[in-house]
Amino acid sequence: MSLVVMKFGGSSVGDAERMKRVAKRIVERKRDGHSCVVVVSAMGDTTDDLIDLSKQIYDGAPPAREMDMLLTTGEQVSVSLLSMAIQALGEKAVSYTGWQSGIYTEAVHAKARITNIQPHRVLKSIEEGNVVIVAGFQGMTEEGEITTLGRGGSDTTAVALAAAIKADLCEIYTDVDGVYSTDPRIVKVARKLNEVSYDEMLELANLGAAVLHPRAVEYAKNYNVTLVVRSSFTYNEGTHVKEEAVMEQGIVVRGIAYDKNVARISILGVPEKPGQLASVFSALAKAQIDVDIIVQSGVIAGSADFSFTTSLSDLDKALQVLEGIRESIGFREVTSQVNLVKVSIVGAGMVSTPGVAATMFEVISKLGISISLVSTSEIKISCVIDGSQLSEVVRELHTAYGLDTSEQAFVGGPSERR
Amino acid sequence: MSLVVMKFGGSSVGDAERMKRVAKRIVERKRDGHSCVVVVSAMGDTTDDLIDLSKQIYDGAPPAREMDMLLTTGEQVSVSLLSMAIQALGEKAVSYTGWQSGIYTEAVHAKARITNIQPHRVLKSIEEGNVVIVAGFQGMTEEGEITTLGRGGSDTTAVALAAAIKADLCEIYTDVDGVYSTDPRIVKVARKLNEVSYDEMLELANLGAAVLHPRAVEYAKNYNVTLVVRSSFTYNEGTHVKEEAVMEQGIVVRGIAYDKNVARISILGVPEKPGQLASVFSALAKAQIDVDIIVQSGVIAGSADFSFTTSLSDLDKALQVLEGIRESIGFREVTSQVNLVKVSIVGAGMVSTPGVAATMFEVISKLGISISLVSTSEIKISCVIDGSQLSEVVRELHTAYGLDTSEQAFVGGPSERR
Numbered sequence: 001m002s003l004v005v006m007k008f009g010g011s012s013v014g015d016a017e018r019m020k021r022v023a024k025r026i027v028e029r030k031r032d033g034h035s036c037v038v039v040v041s042a043m044g045d046t047t048d049d050l051i052d053l054s055k056q057i058y059d060g061a062p063p064a065r066e067m068d069m070l071l072t073t074g075e076q077v078s079v080s081l082l083s084m085a086i087q088a089l090g091e092k093a094v095s096y097t098g099w100q101s102g103i104y105t106e107a108v109h110a111k112a113r114i115t116n117i118q119p120h121r122v123l124k125s126i127e128e129g130n131v132v133i134v135a136g137f138q139g140m141t142e143e144g145e146i147t148t149l150g151r152g153g154s155d156t157t158a159v160a161l162a163a164a165i166k167a168d169l170c171e172i173y174t175d176v177d178g179v180y181s182t183d184p185r186i187v188k189v190a191r192k193l194n195e196v197s198y199d200e201m202l203e204l205a206n207l208g209a210a211v212l213h214p215r216a217v218e219y220a221k222n223y224n225v226t227l228v229v230r231s232s233f234t235y236n237e238g239t240h241v242k243e244e245a246v247m248e249q250g251i252v253v254r255g256i257a258y259d260k261n262v263a264r265i266s267i268l269g270v271p272e273k274p275g276q277l278a279s280v281f282s283a284l285a286k287a288q289i290d291v292d293i294i295v296q297s298g299v300i301a302g303s304a305d306f307s308f309t310t311s312l313s314d315l316d317k318a319l320q321v322l323e324g325i326r327e328s329i330g331f332r333e334v335t336s337q338v339n340l341v342k343v344s345i346v347g348a349g350m351v352s353t354p355g356v357a358a359t360m361f362e363v364i365s366k367l368g369i370s371i372s373l374v375s376t377s378e379i380k381i382s383c384v385i386d387g388s389q390l391s392e393v394v395r396e397l398h399t400a401y402g403l404d405t406s407e408q409a410f411v412g413g414p415s416e417r418r
Numbered sequence: 419m420s421l422v423v424m425k426f427g428g429s430s431v432g433d434a435e436r437m438k439r440v441a442k443r444i445v446e447r448k449r450d451g452h453s454c455v456v457v458v459s460a461m462g463d464t465t466d467d468l469i470d471l472s473k474q475i476y477d478g479a480p481p482a483r484e485m486d487m488l489l490t491t492g493e494q495v496s497v498s499l500l501s502m503a504i505q506a507l508g509e510k511a512v513s514y515t516g517w518q519s520g521i522y523t524e525a526v527h528a529k530a531r532i533t534n535i536q537p538h539r540v541l542k543s544i545e546e547g548n549v550v551i552v553a554g555f556q557g558m559t560e561e562g563e564i565t566t567l568g569r570g571g572s573d574t575t576a577v578a579l580a581a582a583i584k585a586d587l588c589e590i591y592t593d594v595d596g597v598y599s600t601d602p603r604i605v606k607v608a609r610k611l612n613e614v615s616y617d618e619m620l621e622l623a624n625l626g627a628a629v630l631h632p633r634a635v636e637y638a639k640n641y642n643v644t645l646v647v648r649s650s651f652t653y654n655e656g657t658h659v660k661e662e663a664v665m666e667q668g669i670v671v672r673g674i675a676y677d678k679n680v681a682r683i684s685i686l687g688v689p690e691k692p693g694q695l696a697s698v699f700s701a702l703a704k705a706q707i708d709v710d711i712i713v714q715s716g717v718i719a720g721s722a723d724f725s726f727t728t729s730l731s732d733l734d735k736a737l738q739v740l741e742g743i744r745e746s747i748g749f750r751e752v753t754s755q756v757n758l759v760k761v762s763i764v765g766a767g768m769v770s771t772p773g774v775a776a777t778m779f780e781v782i783s784k785l786g787i788s789i790s791l792v793s794t795s796e797i798k799i800s801c802v803i804d805g806s807q808l809s810e811v812v813r814e815l816h817t818a819y820g821l822d823t824s825e826q827a828f829v830g831g832p833s834e835r836r
Contacts, residue, residue: 016474050495056434058502066505069498069513073491077468080487084476087484095487100562121562144518144539 002168003126004029007039007136007158012173012232013078014044022232023085025173026131030091035126037165039136039158040082042074050074064109068138068148072098075135075154083133093131096121098138099146103157105139111150114139114157114219117164126165134161152213159216163223170225173232174211178239179204181403182256186391189404193254194237195245200254201227203346203380217241245348252356253347253401256394262292262342263315264372264384266307267322269332272299277306279329280322287321289314292342293375293384303332307373309384312338340372341387345397346380357381363396420586421544422447425457425554425576430591430650431496432462440650441503443591444549448509453544455583457554457576458500460492468492482527486556486566490516493553493572501551511549514539516556517564521575523557529568532557532575532637535582544583552579570631577634581641588643591650592629596657597622599821600674604809607822611672612655613663618672619645621764621798635659663766670774671765671819674812680710680760680802681733682790684725685740687750690717695724697747698740705739707732710760711793711802721750725791727802730756758790759805763815764798775799781814 006026013019022040030036050070054062079095086093102118125132136154139147149156155172162170178192179201196204198221205214211229220227220241230238247254270276277296284291289310296306310318315336322334343364350356360381364371373384385393398404424444431437440458448454468488472480497513504511520536543550554572557565567574573590580588596610597619614622616639623632629647638645638659648656665672688694695714702709707728714724728736733754740752761782768774778799782789791802803811816822 016471019475053434053495053499054502057437057499058506062502063505066498066501066513069501069515070495073494076491076494077471077488080484081471081475083484083487084472084480087481088476095484097487097564100564146515146518 001033001035003035003037003165005037005039005158005162005165005167005170006173007154007171008041008173008232009154009175010041010044010047010078011175013040013082016081019043019078019081020085020088022173023082023089025232026082026086027089027091030131037122037126037132037134037161037167038082039134039154039161040075040078041136041154042071043078043081046074046077047071065145068109068146071148072135072138072146075137079133079135083131086131086133091131092129093133094125095133095135096125097135098157099140099144101134101161103134103139103160105141105147105149107141107143107145107147109145109147112139112141112147114149114160117160119161119164122161123165152215155213155216156219159219159223159225159227162225163219167225169228170220171228171230171238172212172216173230175231175233176211176229177231177234177236178229179211179241180255182394182398183258186394187256187398190398192236193239195240195242196254197245197348198241198243199379200245200346200348201241203344203377204255204257212241247347247349251347251402252349252353253345253397253403255346256397256401256403257344257346258390258394259342259344260387260390261311261313262309262340262384263312264307264309264337264340265315265318265322266305266335266337267331267333268305268335269303270306271330272302272304276329280325283321283325284310284318287317289318289321293373293382295373295375309340309342309373337372339387340384341390342382342384343390343393343397344380344382345401348379350380351378359400360397363400364393367392367396369393419451419453421453421455421583423455423457423576423580423583423585423588424591425572425589426459426591426650427572427593428459428462428465428496429593431458431500434499437461437496437499437503438506440591441500441507443650444500444504445507445509448549455540455544455550455552455579455585456500457552457572457579458493458496459554459572460489461496461499464492464495465489483563486527486564489566490553490556490564493555497551497553501549504549504551509549510547511551512543513551513553514543515553516575517558517562519552519579521552521557521578523559523565523567525559525561525563525565527563527565530557530559530565532567532578535578537579537582540579541583570633573631573634574637577637577641577643577645580643581637585643587646588638589646589648589656590630590634591648593649593651594629594647595649595652595654596647597629597659598673600812600816601676604812605674605816608816610654611657613658613660614672615663615766616659616661617797618663618764618766619659621762621795622673622675630659665765665767669765669820670767670771671763671815671821673764674815674819674821675762675764676808676812677760677762678805678808679729679731680727680758681730682725682727682755682758682802683733683736683740684723684753684755685749685751686723686753687721688724689748690720690722694747698743701739701743702728702736705735707736707739711791711800713791713793727758727760727791755790757805758802759808760800760802761808761811761815762798762800763819766797768798769796777818778815781818782811785810785814787811 083093083095104116105112136157184190227241501511501513522534523530554575602608645659
């Protein structure tokens with residue numbers, strides 16, 4: 001008998017009918033002989049509805065502590081209803097809030113990190129034969145304040161809980177079959193990966209393959225929790241995310257990701273003095289602006305140009321911040337560019353394979369597109385390019401790296417076809 | 419500076435606008451120099467909406483533990499929003515759930531009693547200058563299970579909390595100006611009482627003057643908490659509920675209450691054997707049927723008749739129970755009567771004043787109505803009569819006991835007119 005953590009997102013429990021379907025799924029798993037701990041998010045639009053309500057009460061950003069009090073009710077509703085739905089099917093079940101589950105966090109609101117889990121109530125309830133339903137996204141500080149984990153919080157709850165109770169598996173149920181070699185809406189022959197490594201998943205997650213939150217993947221990597229991303233609507237195998245993922249021979253790229261939420265900012269004519277770059281980026285960090293790729297061109301006549309990318313939503317704020325420090329730093333000009341896209345190829349074997357980058361640049365240039373910025377890591381290469389030909393670029397890359405034809409390597413095993 | 423507990427019901431915080439109005443009211447009280455602890459119920463129809471949701475998930479009565487998990491989210495939403503609304507007006511505020519407020523209850527769901535309050539967090543937050551907002555209706559067992567207090571629970575929370583923090587006053591805000599001498603919809607000259615004793619209030623509360631839950635009044639009596647029932651829409655003084663209430667000279671009846679939710683059952687020809695009566699009423703108690711007035715006529719030829727009242731909603735169940743024990747007890751016949759009403763006069767001075775009952779019977783008989791059952795206590799007399807002339811009876815009694823004309827005694831003081 002194995003111990004399985006199952007996580008269901010808000011759309012999987014969006015209404016009473018879906019809630020019952022999820023309950024049925026859990027009961028089947030239980031009756032197959034598994035002990036089940038279920039982590040669930042707030043139902044469908046609940047969180048947005050609560051945010052709307054707060055906006056009617058408070059102009060501007062409401063106090064974060066009270067927002068946490070407000071929003072955590074969403075999962076409490078889900079867990080109690082899901083427990084009822086399971087009991088309606090004749091199985092024992094018990095629901096717990098974050099604090100009841102012993103999930104302790106930092107004393108920070110809206111985006112607390114889990115510091116410690118004391119799962120004795122959860123473990124006792126499992127021993128007593130219950131399906132245990134835990135509210136995702138939430139925890140408690142040592143002082144008894146209610147906190148939330150921020151975006152992707154329920155994934156993190158599931159993974160952290162799986163680590164704390166030493167579960168055999170942490171299953172993330174979602175509306176897709178698993179992690180794909182690229183976006184199936186763009187590339188029809190894109191297909192589900194059977195396995196992917198934590199590091200690859202981290203890059204894919206960060207790059208917009210939004211099935212798993214990066215923080216949850218990091219947590220899984222740190223505690224060596226085997227994740228399975230699978231559909232809540234089908235019985236397909238899903239994608240296993242673990243330390244060592246099998247790669248088909250001759251294939252070095254696992255998947256192709258893209259991100260449309262990208263803007264480029266260039267700062268021109270920055271006087272060459274020590275610490276200038278640090279001043280610019282600490283000013284941006286202070287304003288909570290996330291910076292992704294940074295590229296500096298060579299220094300000419302004592303002044304340098306550099307460029308970086310940020311998210312579209314942060315662009316205006318970033319430009320304001322730069323305007324504010326323009327005089328003190330003494331740079332000449334700031335330009336920005338939108339309608340861009342970041343395309344990335346991801347694969348753990350890339351580092352030991354020459355020519356991977358060259359292939360990418362060739363594909364892009366053959367399509368007549370110029371590359372605005374490039375960034376590389378051991379397991380990925382990202383290019384920021386004009387966004388108008390995104391589909392063609394992704395499709396051509398998918399073909400160029402042999403992902404169209406290696407079907408037998410990624411899809412297979414009898415379990416896949418049931 | 420005094421310490422005041424203010425309780426607002428669900429309709430007072432039914433939407434964002436009302437929530438803001440309540441916040442304004444609280445902030446005024448705070449700026450008048452009072453320390454304020456606020457107890458609040460779930461917004462408007464929230465509880466009913468949550469119950470509806472549970473019905474879509476679970477046929478029949480859902481597990482009580484999970485219902486408590488579900489329903490307590492309602493007050494958690496209210497407290498967080500109310501805290502935001504107060505902060506929006508520039509005052510410090512902090513919201514707490516039942517468990518965060520240290521409200522411990524029996525390990526019973528749906529109708530737990532408060533066993534113990536450990537208000538250190540509440541007290542600390544008051545000291546720090548906060549308005550403290552506490553979720554009504556809910557608590558926690560010693561084992562960390564979330565419980566609810568059942569009907570009228572928020573009133574009880576407010577009173578128990580007032581006792582625990584030694585508040586000077588517990589104000590119950592409602593949609594009426596206070597406790598009235600009788601129902602103003604029936605008697606136009608009915609008017610607000612300035613003072614009423616705990617015992618009188620208990621009778622009035624039980625008899626259908628639904629402004630205060632009996633359990634809360636009992637709690638207030640036991641811990642000598644001064645209650646004030648007042649309007650959340652006006653600045654009128656309200657009604658003080660306390661141990662000794664001043665009574666105008668010559669007036670013995672404080673108020674007239676009625677209850678339409680009453681049915682009479684008569685059991686005829688019960689063989690005169692010891693323990694028969696006990697058998698009948700323990701069978702009814704086992705079926706959770708509340709019995710109010712019980713009257714036994716004399717024994718004739720070894721058999722007796724007796725009658726009792728119960729609520730209309732329990733009538734069918736009571737008749738079933740009686741049918742089930744008919745043979746074993748050996749009574750002849752059961753009859754029942756509906757379309758009745760129970761009219762009661764309440765007043766602490768009644769016991770020492772002769773002729774009070776006689777006046778009541780006279781008034782009723784002058785209207786040509788026969789009295790079906792009578793019950794008396796030290797501070798009240800109740801008559802069960804045909805319901806068709808309820809208004810006339812109440813109006814005539816109001817006049818007969820001098821309540822129409824004693825305006826100066828009940829309404830007065832300059833504060834009343836502001």
